[in-house]
Amino acid sequence: MKAAPITLTNVTCGYEGRPAVHHVSGEFAPGSLTAVIGPNGAGKSTLLRGIAGLQAPLSGEIAGAAGQVALLPQAAGLDRSFPISCLDAVLLGLWPSAGAFRAITRAERARAAEALAAVGLSGFAGRIVGTLSAGQFQRLLFARLLLQDAPVLLLDEPFTALDERTAADMLALIHRWHGEGRTIIAVLHDMDLVTRDFPRTLFLARDCLGWGPTDTVLTPENRLRARRMAEAWREGAADCRRAA
Protein backbone atom coordinates (compact mmCIF):
# COMPACT_ATOMS: atom_id res chain seq x y z
CA MET A 1 0.00 0.00 0.00
CA LYS A 2 1.67 3.20 -1.17
CA ALA A 3 0.61 6.33 0.69
CA ALA A 4 1.92 9.78 -0.23
CA PRO A 5 3.13 12.15 2.50
CA ILE A 6 0.58 14.63 3.81
CA THR A 7 2.13 18.04 4.35
CA LEU A 8 0.60 20.84 6.40
CA THR A 9 1.98 24.32 5.83
CA ASN A 10 0.90 26.93 8.38
CA VAL A 11 -2.61 25.48 8.42
CA THR A 12 -5.42 27.27 10.24
CA CYS A 13 -8.87 25.68 10.25
CA GLY A 14 -12.06 27.00 11.81
CA TYR A 15 -15.58 28.19 11.36
CA GLU A 16 -17.01 31.41 9.97
CA GLY A 17 -13.55 32.95 9.84
CA ARG A 18 -12.84 32.05 13.47
CA PRO A 19 -9.82 29.76 13.96
CA ALA A 20 -10.33 26.51 15.90
CA VAL A 21 -6.77 25.29 15.31
CA HIS A 22 -3.90 27.56 14.43
CA HIS A 23 -0.73 27.63 12.33
CA VAL A 24 0.03 23.91 12.18
CA SER A 25 3.01 22.88 10.05
CA GLY A 26 4.51 19.43 9.62
CA GLU A 27 4.30 16.17 7.73
CA PHE A 28 2.58 12.82 8.18
CA ALA A 29 5.14 10.52 6.59
CA PRO A 30 3.91 7.63 4.43
CA GLY A 31 3.14 4.64 6.65
CA SER A 32 3.34 6.63 9.90
CA LEU A 33 1.08 5.96 12.90
CA THR A 34 0.19 9.20 14.69
CA ALA A 35 -2.05 10.03 17.64
CA VAL A 36 -3.68 13.47 17.66
CA ILE A 37 -4.26 14.48 21.25
CA GLY A 38 -5.40 17.53 23.18
CA PRO A 39 -8.18 18.78 25.43
CA ASN A 40 -11.82 19.08 24.40
CA GLY A 41 -12.26 21.84 21.86
CA ALA A 42 -8.54 21.81 20.93
CA GLY A 43 -9.32 21.55 17.22
CA LYS A 44 -8.52 17.87 16.68
CA SER A 45 -11.70 16.96 14.76
CA THR A 46 -11.54 20.22 12.86
CA LEU A 47 -8.02 19.46 11.67
CA LEU A 48 -9.05 15.94 10.62
CA ARG A 49 -11.96 17.38 8.65
CA GLY A 50 -9.52 19.73 6.96
CA ILE A 51 -7.20 16.85 6.02
CA ALA A 52 -10.21 14.84 4.77
CA GLY A 53 -11.15 17.74 2.49
CA LEU A 54 -14.52 18.24 4.21
CA GLN A 55 -13.71 21.86 5.01
CA ALA A 56 -11.15 24.12 3.41
CA PRO A 57 -8.48 25.64 5.69
CA LEU A 58 -9.01 29.30 6.56
CA SER A 59 -5.37 29.77 5.60
CA GLY A 60 -2.30 27.67 4.86
CA GLU A 61 -2.10 24.55 2.73
CA ILE A 62 -2.76 20.84 3.14
CA ALA A 63 -1.00 18.88 0.40
CA GLY A 64 -1.04 15.21 -0.53
CA ALA A 65 -4.35 14.16 1.02
CA ALA A 66 -6.72 14.43 -1.94
CA GLY A 67 -8.01 11.11 -3.21
CA GLN A 68 -6.18 8.87 -0.75
CA VAL A 69 -8.01 9.50 2.54
CA ALA A 70 -10.83 7.68 4.32
CA LEU A 71 -12.36 9.10 7.51
CA LEU A 72 -13.93 7.37 10.49
CA PRO A 73 -15.88 10.32 11.90
CA GLN A 74 -16.91 10.84 15.51
CA ALA A 75 -19.99 8.67 15.89
CA ALA A 76 -21.66 11.28 18.12
CA GLY A 77 -21.81 13.72 15.19
CA LEU A 78 -23.60 11.33 12.83
CA ASP A 79 -27.32 11.13 12.16
CA ARG A 80 -28.30 7.49 12.63
CA SER A 81 -32.00 7.95 11.98
CA PHE A 82 -31.57 7.48 8.22
CA PRO A 83 -33.43 4.22 7.42
CA ILE A 84 -30.75 2.18 5.65
CA SER A 85 -29.43 -1.30 6.28
CA CYS A 86 -26.00 -2.04 7.72
CA LEU A 87 -24.87 -3.49 4.39
CA ASP A 88 -25.92 -0.34 2.53
CA ALA A 89 -24.27 1.84 5.17
CA VAL A 90 -20.99 -0.01 4.60
CA LEU A 91 -21.44 0.28 0.82
CA LEU A 92 -21.72 4.06 1.23
CA GLY A 93 -17.96 3.87 1.73
CA LEU A 94 -17.72 3.31 -2.04
CA TRP A 95 -19.46 6.63 -2.75
CA PRO A 96 -16.23 8.49 -3.65
CA SER A 97 -15.37 5.90 -6.33
CA ALA A 98 -18.86 4.68 -7.35
CA GLY A 99 -20.78 7.97 -7.16
CA ALA A 100 -24.55 8.19 -7.39
CA PHE A 101 -25.10 6.54 -10.74
CA ARG A 102 -22.90 3.44 -11.01
CA ALA A 103 -24.57 0.23 -9.85
CA ILE A 104 -22.92 -1.59 -6.95
CA THR A 105 -21.51 -4.89 -8.22
CA ARG A 106 -22.13 -8.32 -6.73
CA ALA A 107 -18.42 -8.50 -5.82
CA GLU A 108 -18.67 -5.20 -3.93
CA ARG A 109 -21.70 -6.42 -1.98
CA ALA A 110 -19.72 -9.54 -1.10
CA ARG A 111 -16.78 -7.41 0.06
CA ALA A 112 -19.11 -5.30 2.19
CA ALA A 113 -20.52 -8.47 3.79
CA GLU A 114 -16.94 -9.67 4.44
CA ALA A 115 -16.12 -6.32 6.07
CA LEU A 116 -19.14 -6.67 8.37
CA ALA A 117 -18.00 -10.17 9.29
CA ALA A 118 -14.44 -8.95 9.95
CA VAL A 119 -15.73 -6.55 12.63
CA GLY A 120 -17.97 -9.17 14.23
CA LEU A 121 -21.22 -8.04 12.60
CA SER A 122 -22.01 -11.02 10.37
CA GLY A 123 -25.76 -11.52 10.48
CA PHE A 124 -26.35 -7.76 10.72
CA ALA A 125 -26.40 -7.02 6.96
CA GLY A 126 -30.17 -6.40 6.82
CA ARG A 127 -30.47 -4.64 10.18
CA ILE A 128 -31.47 -0.97 10.08
CA VAL A 129 -28.55 1.17 11.26
CA GLY A 130 -30.66 3.07 13.83
CA THR A 131 -31.29 -0.16 15.75
CA LEU A 132 -27.60 -0.83 16.47
CA SER A 133 -26.05 -0.28 19.87
CA ALA A 134 -23.40 2.44 20.08
CA GLY A 135 -20.58 -0.11 20.05
CA GLN A 136 -22.08 -2.02 17.12
CA PHE A 137 -22.41 1.24 15.20
CA GLN A 138 -18.76 2.04 15.88
CA ARG A 139 -17.80 -1.36 14.46
CA LEU A 140 -19.95 -0.61 11.41
CA LEU A 141 -17.83 2.50 10.82
CA PHE A 142 -14.71 0.30 10.92
CA ALA A 143 -16.35 -2.05 8.35
CA ARG A 144 -16.91 0.92 6.05
CA LEU A 145 -13.22 1.83 6.33
CA LEU A 146 -12.24 -1.75 5.51
CA LEU A 147 -14.28 -1.57 2.31
CA GLN A 148 -12.80 1.81 1.37
CA ASP A 149 -9.30 0.31 1.45
CA ALA A 150 -7.64 3.76 1.48
CA PRO A 151 -3.88 4.39 1.89
CA VAL A 152 -4.52 7.06 4.56
CA LEU A 153 -6.94 6.50 7.43
CA LEU A 154 -8.23 9.29 9.65
CA LEU A 155 -9.84 7.95 12.83
CA ASP A 156 -11.73 10.34 15.09
CA GLU A 157 -11.99 8.77 18.56
CA PRO A 158 -12.18 5.26 17.09
CA PHE A 159 -12.58 3.41 20.40
CA THR A 160 -15.63 5.35 21.64
CA ALA A 161 -18.31 3.01 23.03
CA LEU A 162 -16.28 -0.15 22.36
CA ASP A 163 -15.97 -2.77 25.08
CA GLU A 164 -12.50 -3.98 26.03
CA ARG A 165 -12.44 -6.99 23.73
CA THR A 166 -13.79 -5.14 20.70
CA ALA A 167 -11.40 -2.24 21.32
CA ALA A 168 -8.52 -4.75 21.34
CA ASP A 169 -9.80 -6.26 18.06
CA MET A 170 -10.07 -2.81 16.42
CA LEU A 171 -6.61 -1.85 17.72
CA ALA A 172 -5.26 -5.05 16.14
CA LEU A 173 -6.92 -3.99 12.89
CA ILE A 174 -5.21 -0.58 13.13
CA HIS A 175 -1.85 -2.29 13.64
CA ARG A 176 -2.57 -4.54 10.65
CA TRP A 177 -3.32 -1.49 8.50
CA HIS A 178 -0.11 0.12 9.75
CA GLY A 179 1.82 -3.06 8.89
CA GLU A 180 0.41 -2.83 5.36
CA GLY A 181 2.07 0.58 4.97
CA ARG A 182 -1.00 2.77 5.41
CA THR A 183 -0.71 6.15 7.08
CA ILE A 184 -2.88 6.29 10.21
CA ILE A 185 -3.90 9.44 12.07
CA ALA A 186 -6.11 8.87 15.12
CA VAL A 187 -7.68 11.32 17.57
CA LEU A 188 -7.39 9.77 21.02
CA HIS A 189 -7.97 10.67 24.67
CA ASP A 190 -6.43 7.57 26.30
CA MET A 191 -2.83 8.61 27.05
CA ASP A 192 -1.80 5.09 28.15
CA LEU A 193 -2.89 3.79 24.76
CA VAL A 194 -1.07 6.61 22.97
CA THR A 195 2.15 5.93 24.89
CA ARG A 196 1.94 2.19 24.30
CA ASP A 197 0.75 1.93 20.70
CA PHE A 198 1.34 5.19 18.85
CA PRO A 199 4.95 5.99 17.92
CA ARG A 200 4.17 9.57 16.91
CA THR A 201 1.96 12.26 18.42
CA LEU A 202 0.55 15.60 17.33
CA PHE A 203 -0.41 17.55 20.47
CA LEU A 204 -2.98 20.30 19.87
CA ALA A 205 -4.42 22.92 22.18
CA ARG A 206 -5.67 25.18 19.41
CA ASP A 207 -1.96 25.81 18.79
CA CYS A 208 0.39 22.95 18.01
CA LEU A 209 2.22 22.11 21.25
CA GLY A 210 4.38 19.43 19.66
CA TRP A 211 4.55 16.98 16.76
CA GLY A 212 7.04 14.13 16.68
CA PRO A 213 8.01 10.94 18.54
CA THR A 214 5.45 10.37 21.31
CA ASP A 215 7.99 10.35 24.16
CA THR A 216 9.25 13.80 23.15
CA VAL A 217 5.76 15.30 22.73
CA LEU A 218 3.71 13.76 25.53
CA THR A 219 5.74 15.41 28.28
CA PRO A 220 4.50 16.70 31.65
CA GLU A 221 5.35 20.25 30.48
CA ASN A 222 3.17 19.96 27.36
CA ARG A 223 0.34 18.40 29.36
CA LEU A 224 0.46 21.38 31.72
CA ARG A 225 0.52 23.82 28.80
CA ALA A 226 -2.51 22.07 27.28
CA ARG A 227 -4.44 22.37 30.55
CA ARG A 228 -3.64 26.07 30.82
CA MET A 229 -4.69 26.74 27.22
CA ALA A 230 -7.93 24.82 27.66
CA GLU A 231 -8.74 26.93 30.73
CA ALA A 232 -8.02 30.11 28.76
CA TRP A 233 -10.09 28.94 25.78
CA ARG A 234 -13.08 31.25 26.03
CA GLU A 235 -11.04 34.41 26.32
CA GLY A 236 -8.68 33.27 23.52
CA ALA A 237 -11.61 32.50 21.23
CA ALA A 238 -12.94 36.03 21.65
CA ASP A 239 -9.51 37.43 20.69
CA CYS A 240 -9.52 35.26 17.56
CA ARG A 241 -12.91 36.55 16.52
CA ARG A 242 -11.72 40.09 16.79
CA ALA A 243 -8.59 39.29 14.80
CA ALA A 244 -10.54 37.54 12.00
Ligand SMILES: Nc1ncnc2c1ncn2[C@@H]1O[C@H](COP(=O)(O)OP(=O)(O)OP(=O)(O)O)[C@@H](O)[C@H]1O
Ligand atom coordinates in the same frame (compact mmCIF):
# COMPACT_ATOMS: atom_id res chain seq x y z
N1 LIG B 1 -19.66 23.56 13.12
C1 LIG B 1 -19.05 24.37 13.99
N2 LIG B 1 -19.34 25.68 14.02
C2 LIG B 1 -18.73 26.53 14.88
N3 LIG B 1 -17.77 26.14 15.76
C3 LIG B 1 -17.45 24.83 15.78
C4 LIG B 1 -18.06 23.88 14.90
N4 LIG B 1 -17.53 22.66 15.14
C5 LIG B 1 -16.62 22.84 16.12
N5 LIG B 1 -16.58 24.13 16.51
C6 LIG B 1 -15.70 24.71 17.54
O1 LIG B 1 -14.35 24.56 17.14
C7 LIG B 1 -13.54 24.25 18.27
C8 LIG B 1 -12.77 22.96 17.98
O2 LIG B 1 -13.71 21.90 17.90
P1 LIG B 1 -13.23 20.40 17.59
O3 LIG B 1 -14.48 19.57 17.47
O4 LIG B 1 -12.31 20.42 16.45
O5 LIG B 1 -12.45 20.04 18.92
P2 LIG B 1 -11.84 18.65 19.41
O6 LIG B 1 -10.42 18.89 19.79
O7 LIG B 1 -12.10 17.59 18.40
O8 LIG B 1 -12.72 18.41 20.73
P3 LIG B 1 -13.27 17.08 21.47
O9 LIG B 1 -12.10 16.43 22.14
O10 LIG B 1 -14.23 17.65 22.46
O11 LIG B 1 -13.94 16.21 20.43
C9 LIG B 1 -14.49 24.14 19.47
O12 LIG B 1 -14.44 25.33 20.22
C10 LIG B 1 -15.84 23.95 18.84
O13 LIG B 1 -16.87 24.51 19.67
